[in-house]
Amino acid sequence: MTVATLEPTERSRRADQDAADAVAAADAGPLLKAAGISHFYGARAGCENVSLELRSGEVLGIVGESGSGKTTLLNCLAARLRPASGQLAYRLTTGRTVDVYGLSEAERRRLTRTDWGFVHQNPRDGLRMAVSAGANVGERLMAVGARHYGDIRDQVTDWLTRVEMDLERMDDLPSTFSGGMQQRVQIARNLVSQPRLVFMDEPTGGLDVSVQARLLDLLRGLTNDLGLAAVIVTHDLAVARLLSHRLMVMRQGRVVEHGLTDQVLDDPQDAYSQLLVSSVLQT
Amino acid sequence: MEDAPRLDVRGLAKSFVLHTQGGVTLDVFRDLDLQVFAGECVALQGPSGSGKSSLIRLLYGNYVSAAGEILVRHNGQMVDVAAADPHVVLDVRRRTMGYVSQFLRVIPRVPALQVVAEPLRARGVPQATAEAEAGEMLAQFNIPKALWSLAPATFSGGEQQRVNLARGFIIDYPVLLLDEPTASLDAANRDVVVAMIRQAIRRGAAIIGIFHDSTVRDAVASRIVDVTSLGAAA
Secondary structure (H helix, E strand, C coil): CCCCCCCHHHHHHHHHHHHHHHHHHHHHCCCEEEEEEEEEECCEEEEEEEEEEECCCCEEEEECCCCCCHHHHHHHHCCCCCCCEEEEEEECCCCCEEEHHHCCHHHHHHHHHHCEEEECCCHHHCCCCCCCHHHHHHHHHHHCCCCCHHHHHHHHHHHHHHCCCCHHHCCCCHHHCCHHHHHHHHHHHHHCCCCCEEEEECCCCCCCHHHHHHHHHHHHHHHHHHCCEEEEECCCHHHHHHHCCEEEEEECCEEEEEEEHHHHHHCCCCHHHHHHHHCCCCC | CCCCCCEEEEEEEEEEEEHHHCCEEEEEEEEEEEEECCCCEEEEECCCCCCHHHHHHHHCCCCCCCEEEEEEEECCEEEECCCCCHHHHHHHHHHCEEEECCCCCCCCCCCHHHHHHHHHHHCCCCHHHHHHHHHHHHHHCCCCHHHCCCCHHHCCHHHHHHHHHHHHHCCCCCEEEEECCCCCCCHHHHHHHHHHHHHHHHCCCEEEEECCCHHHHHHHCCEEEEHHHHCECC
């Protein structure tokens, strides 16, 4: 039997490239760094003393049952909520690191609209229902300074195609779309401006299984190909396994376990993580 | 041959604490030492439950050790998989250490060709090149071309295992972990796997595997190691 292989030159060239990539990746450092984030609702902790780092291209999953504080933490990380205490540092494209909570309202708005995206569980919270699907996506480009109508139209078309939207529906209002279609428009709206970091709150929650599979496939492709960093909150462990590199398990506002996604799911150490993993129904 | 091992396991211990079952502790092994060098294939042996698969999963960073070091030569340095940051372990998996399990973890809607191309894509190889190489691998493992564009969820057990193998062999990993790679294969496909493993050994890979099929084991193993003799079963 003959076994075909690549030319040695091709293999060695690739090895050199790999080594260069490895060095570049090691140099980059964290994109987002949170330290000691705590937020309270009255006396009850929403999230308590959470610290984490996220590198570019890395997808972090946050799991836990309802009320575990995962959405509160997500909102703090996305600067939609100012926590009672804690620091949040973000590395800009220029290489400069900014203290996100220390920015002025205008600076923070600019950062969250240009460098970041936020995908809500309910697309109605992330879309403008009174303007067309195309305008929802195009608006985001105009917010970051695009003015040429033809360019905007081209990019909108490109993104609606990437999220597998029927282009004939581009001028329709999102209110006439199904939940799965609305969610895809919301994703296109968030990614068209080429953010470096995207926050997602249960992005596939409330969707049919077939639509969910399609959306997961889309999200996986986008995070892989665009080198996006993402923080994804979900209560669905299968979604977390598919999308995230690292996983945090939260309970009562605290992080009870944090590690490689497959390690946390296949060999959970904490009592609550074990309960969570063992409670999943097998199909 | 290189003097230093590719993989150097020192004093490794594994136990499972079952919090949901009254906190029972299951000790799998402790004080396990193992060195694997370039160009050798170590076959793990031992009765069912002796921790062969657990050891493989520990080496890959999939399981958490109770004690000990798992040193893997990665980018010219020894990295301790048992203690390294998750992003370092992911980089070790991307560039240094491959793992073929018994079962393919099926991803909905993703065609076989892309499943196999994925490890190359993760290393930044352009899609067209990665998919061309994935096609070559699938052909070598006798997966009919008609199936390449289909998601493997509907494939037979043997076909899924071959897709999994194609994915594991598409990169010339310096260290390769194999957990029963031929469990559901017929004789002809088993021979293909044997040829691929031998080729990997010739190019200098360090391989650690579990092979229940003695024909396969005899054909590829340069050393047979009994897990129960490696570490004291606690």
